[in-house]
Amino acid sequence: MNKLTSSPTAAAESLCLSCGLCCNGVLFKDVELREGDNAEQLESIGLPLERLKKKIRFPQPCAALCGDNRCRIYADRPVRCRQFECALLKEVNAGHVEMSAALRIVRTARERAGKVQRRLAELGDTDTALALSIRFRRTKRRVESGALDEETAETFSRLTLAVHDLNLLLRDSFFLHE
Numbered sequence: 001m002n003k004l005t006s007s008p009t010a011a012a013e014s015l016c017l018s019c020g021l022c023c024n025g026v027l028f029k030d031v032e033l034r035e036g037d038n039a040e041q042l043e044s045i046g047l048p049l050e051r052l053k054k055k056i057r058f059p060q061p062c063a064a065l066c067g068d069n070r071c072r073i074y075a076d077r078p079v080r081c082r083q084f085e086c087a088l089l090k091e092v093n094a095g096h097v098e099m100s101a102a103l104r105i106v107r108t109a110r111e112r113a114g115k116v117q118r119r120l121a122e123l124g125d126t127d128t129a130l131a132l133s134i135r136f137r138r139t140k141r142r143v144e145s146g147a148l149d150e151e152t153a154e155t156f157s158r159l160t161l162a163v164h165d166l167n168l169l170l171r172d173s174f175f176l177h178e
């Protein structure tokens with residue numbers, strides 16, 4: 001979600017521009033606005049906001065994410081995006097993880113996310129406008145609600161394994177353990 005912090009280090013820039021996982025629907029399914037955000041202004045620059053009771057959110061994959069992992073509204077991005085740093089970025093900035101190792105982790109995570117997307121597509125879900133977790137849950141419901149032929153059952157079990165592998169890496173390397 002964050003592409004870069006307000007004064008990006010070279011490490012952050014290089015890592016985040018190779019990654020994009022916090023904006024592209026792999027880490028999160030949505031982002032909540034916070035105090036200090038101007039909802040009307042964010043809508044006017046292209047963020048599609050959803051209002052649910054007192055919360056205002058925008059879905060991921062983010063409408064402001066460009067193909068090169070840059071944020072199209074970087075200068076005006078929401079508060080949460082300015083504040084967010086994943087665990088991996090924090091570790092790199094603290095000097096605990098080498099940049100080369102961090103880039104390998106990002107590459108692996110993106111490969112695993114790609115594998116999940118391919119398995120979803122094999123099961124008929126090609127809706128890349130939705131977050132990966134939503135697509136997986138929806139596909140799981142659909143598959144489990146019908147009688148499974150052998151091939152579908154096999155593909156679904158490969159999908160479940162791919163999601164498990166991805167989630168392990170996200171949990172170990174990207175989510176903060178406080």
Ligand code: SF4
Pocket residue numbers: 001002003022023031062063064065066070071072073074077078081
């Ligand atoms: S507004 Fe920018 S930084 Fe925030 S989630 Fe979207 S692309 Fe990422």
Ligand code: SF4
Pocket residue numbers: 001002003015016017019020021022023027084085086087088089174
């Ligand atoms: S998940 Fe971490 S490394 Fe990847 S873009 Fe977001 S802050 Fe940067």
